[in-house]
Amino acid sequence: MSIAASAVTFLGQQADLSNLKLANYTIDPSAIGAKEVVLRAIAAPINPSDVLQARGGYVPPPYLHDLDANTKQVYVGGNEGVFEVTHVGSDVTSVQPGDRVIPSLSGFGTWRTALVAAIDDPRKTAGGKVDAFVKVPADLKEAEAATLTINPATAYQIFHNYHKLEAGDWIVQNAGTSQVSQYITQLAKSRGVKTLSVVRDGKSKAELDKLYELGATSVIDESTLLSSDFAAKLKEIVGDGHVRLALNSVGGATASALFGAVGQDGYFISYGASSGDPQVTINTSQQLVNNISVVPYWLTGNSKRDPQSRIDTVKEVIKLYEQGVFRIPDVQEIKLDGDIASFFVKAIQSPGKKVVLFD
Amino acid sequence: MSIAASAVTFLGQQADLSNLKLANYTIDPSAIGAKEVVLRAIAAPINPSDVLQARGGYVPPPYLHDLDANTKQVYVGGNEGVFEVTHVGSDVTSVQPGDRVIPSLSGFGTWRTALVAAIDDPRKTAGGKVDAFVKVPADLKEAEAATLTINPATAYQIFHNYHKLEAGDWIVQNAGTSQVSQYITQLAKSRGVKTLSVVRDGKSKAELDKLYELGATSVIDESTLLSSDFAAKLKEIVGDGHVRLALNSVGGATASALFGAVGQDGYFISYGASSGDPQVTINTSQQLVNNISVVPYWLTGNSKRDPQSRIDTVKEVIKLYEQGVFRIPDVQEIKLDGDIASFFVKAIQSPGKKVVLFD
Numbered sequence: 001m002s003i004a005a006s007a008v009t010f011l012g013q014q015a016d017l018s019n020l021k022l023a024n025y026t027i028d029p030s031a032i033g034a035k036e037v038v039l040r041a042i043a044a045p046i047n048p049s050d051v052l053q054a055r056g057g058y059v060p061p062p063y064l065h066d067l068d069a070n071t072k073q074v075y076v077g078g079n080e081g082v083f084e085v086t087h088v089g090s091d092v093t094s095v096q097p098g099d100r101v102i103p104s105l106s107g108f109g110t111w112r113t114a115l116v117a118a119i120d121d122p123r124k125t126a127g128g129k130v131d132a133f134v135k136v137p138a139d140l141k142e143a144e145a146a147t148l149t150i151n152p153a154t155a156y157q158i159f160h161n162y163h164k165l166e167a168g169d170w171i172v173q174n175a176g177t178s179q180v181s182q183y184i185t186q187l188a189k190s191r192g193v194k195t196l197s198v199v200r201d202g203k204s205k206a207e208l209d210k211l212y213e214l215g216a217t218s219v220i221d222e223s224t225l226l227s228s229d230f231a232a233k234l235k236e237i238v239g240d241g242h243v244r245l246a247l248n249s250v251g252g253a254t255a256s257a258l259f260g261a262v263g264q265d266g267y268f269i270s271y272g273a274s275s276g277d278p279q280v281t282i283n284t285s286q287q288l289v290n291n292i293s294v295v296p297y298w299l300t301g302n303s304k305r306d307p308q309s310r311i312d313t314v315k316e317v318i319k320l321y322e323q324g325v326f327r328i329p330d331v332q333e334i335k336l337d338g339d340i341a342s343f344f345v346k347a348i349q350s351p352g353k354k355v356v357l358f359d
Numbered sequence: 360m361s362i363a364a365s366a367v368t369f370l371g372q373q374a375d376l377s378n379l380k381l382a383n384y385t386i387d388p389s390a391i392g393a394k395e396v397v398l399r400a401i402a403a404p405i406n407p408s409d410v411l412q413a414r415g416g417y418v419p420p421p422y423l424h425d426l427d428a429n430t431k432q433v434y435v436g437g438n439e440g441v442f443e444v445t446h447v448g449s450d451v452t453s454v455q456p457g458d459r460v461i462p463s464l465s466g467f468g469t470w471r472t473a474l475v476a477a478i479d480d481p482r483k484t485a486g487g488k489v490d491a492f493v494k495v496p497a498d499l500k501e502a503e504a505a506t507l508t509i510n511p512a513t514a515y516q517i518f519h520n521y522h523k524l525e526a527g528d529w530i531v532q533n534a535g536t537s538q539v540s541q542y543i544t545q546l547a548k549s550r551g552v553k554t555l556s557v558v559r560d561g562k563s564k565a566e567l568d569k570l571y572e573l574g575a576t577s578v579i580d581e582s583t584l585l586s587s588d589f590a591a592k593l594k595e596i597v598g599d600g601h602v603r604l605a606l607n608s609v610g611g612a613t614a615s616a617l618f619g620a621v622g623q624d625g626y627f628i629s630y631g632a633s634s635g636d637p638q639v640t641i642n643t644s645q646q647l648v649n650n651i652s653v654v655p656y657w658l659t660g661n662s663k664r665d666p667q668s669r670i671d672t673v674k675e676v677i678k679l680y681e682q683g684v685f686r687i688p689d690v691q692e693i694k695l696d697g698d699i700a701s702f703f704v705k706a707i708q709s710p711g712k713k714v715v716l717f718d
Binding site: 248251255270271273278279280281282283284285286287288291292293294295296297298301 | 607610614629630632637638639640641642643644645646647650651652653654655656657660
């Protein structure tokens with residue numbers, strides 16, 4: 001029996017998203033290849049990077065999809081999502097019907113209700129093709145499972161790829177309320193590493209309390225970071241502690257001030273520029289005396305160089321959820337209703353991090 | 360027979376150098392220890408870092424010296440120099456009278472006419488104590504031998520420690536006429552690596568010609584670097600070449616503009632701030648997309664972490680002189696005349712890189 005499916009597709013990138021279109025197509029599970037599976041969507045987030053991708057910023061999608069004989073060579077939106085395996089080809093042993101899986105690499109096109117997919121990802125690592133999917137445990141919440149591969153994976157790699165952080169070390173970060181910062185905070189807390197999070201001025205006490213509940217050691221606002229007595233304030237906060245990592249996803253004056261906090265052999269890591277100002281000014285005398293490395297972090301770049309590293313990271317992230325180290329930061333869970341393209345286009349327009357729950 | 364010696368000493372760092380004093384002392388070669396040698400000075404440079412050290416900037420000297428019973432616990436100026444071995448203790452086999460040697464590590468106190476020294480340096484590496492001296496071949500010029508351990512060693516490590524540079528790759532550097540830049544230029548030329556050197560506005564044709572003679576591929580002035588069409592100019596100069604390293608020893612606007620030239624997987628390396636402005640502004644979007652690392656380089660820091668690395672580097676530098684890759688950039692050679700302290704203090708006041716030739 002064939003399955004009616006639909007997707008949010010686009011062809012060519014348009015700033016106004018007018019190219020996002022509904023595509024309806026059918027899937028015949030009896031006709032799938034020996035190494036293919038049929039997947040039914042459970043949940044998929046709408047990430048800023050997904051939207052940027054359709055608007056023409058960021059990186060273009062890596063794959064064009066043939067959804068059926070009528071809908072060929074289109075991009076499908078979305079880079080994260082969790083699916084249920086409903087049918088498997090005759091040679092598939094790694095998953096079985098009923099399993100919940102996530103695409104192990106980005107660019108999969110997750111904004112679709114159902115699809116046929118190969119069990120091997122065509123992207124190769126040094127060791128050969130990689131598994132296209134990672135199985136997720138049944139006890140992970142839908143929204144948690146749907147958002148494993150980007151924000152918590154970024155936090156995990158930033159935390160582990162630079163400094164061997166020891167209990168008592170400090171991380172300073174701007175955009176303290178961002179998803180990545182919240183995962184960093186939880187991970188640091190679990191390892192005894194302290195965090196100083198900088199948040200925008202005017203956050204409510206409830207928002208700050210939420211960060212402290214997640215495990216933040218100290219939270220200050222941008223005005224405090226930019227004030228002339230920040231050095232004294234920092235000393236008061238960290239005492240004899242070492243600031244090993246500074247994490248910048250904001251840019252501009254806030255980032256430049258954050259650089260001043262980095263200590264001996266520290267890393268200043270930029271992974272975004274949400275202020276719209278990517279300029280950061282560093283003091284090279286401080287850099288030389290303290291031996292500070294100023295480096296970029298980009299999950300997508302790392303994953304292109306070494307796809308398996310992302311899969312390994314996602315498996316570690318799953319463990320952190322199972323150990324209770326991670327819980328998902330606030331997201332709006334919204335139930336898919338009506339045609340998928342209209343629904344996603346409308347959802348993109350309203351603010352806040354969202355996870356769409358499919359039927 | 361005892362030897363009359365004298366040194367430029369100081370105790371406490373003074374910005375006006377009023378603490379630099381003459382010390383006269385005598386050496387009794389018959390009284391040296393089994394693992395000691397007597398050295399006679401041949402040549403020693405006056406480096407800006409030597410002067411900064413006596414003025415209280417930079418790093419303090421690592422050792423206090425006992426010159427004789429009357430002159431104890433003083434610092435001796437100078438971190439580089441070449442000496443002749445005149446006497447050796449009964450257990451010394453690594454050098455013999457007549458050999459020319461240089462102190463393998465900085466902080467030796469080279470502004471003195473003769474001295475008694477231990478053959479092992481007390482600083483330890485993972486492998487144990489290091490040799491206090493490196494023998495230099497007799498055919499190296501005095502000024503070349505006296506200046507092996509700082510500028511050419513810095514150039515060698517910068518060239519080798521970051522990117523595996525391949526023929527056709529590009530290095531961009533400001534302070535194009537500096538000693539380090541000139542060694543970088545010669546080393547790059549010998550490996551088929553291209554250099555774009557930025558020099559201060561208003562340099563004479565003769566000065567530019569000198570850089571081209573050393574092997575510079577292209578030389579531009581700071582105004583060209585800072586102009587709005589520098590990107591187009593750069594494209595014209597490097598074509599499809601990759602800029603792998605940017606070397607900054609100037610700081611300020613010139614350094615920030617230089618950052619814009621760095622290509623994929625490149626390094627932006629700061630090792631000084633001669634403009635007096637250590638601030639450098641980097642574009643983190645460019646940094647992320649091109650995966651650029653912004654790192655400091657400090658020979659002294661490296662040598663403290665791994666003293667043997669400096670000795671190994673100096674041996675490589677000697678080979679480069681012997682292979683004809685390196686020739687010494689212009690220095691004023693001045694003959695020691697009168698009392699050593701008055702002579703050095705006077706020499707420090709006049710401009711230009713100097714090497715003092717002892718009697």
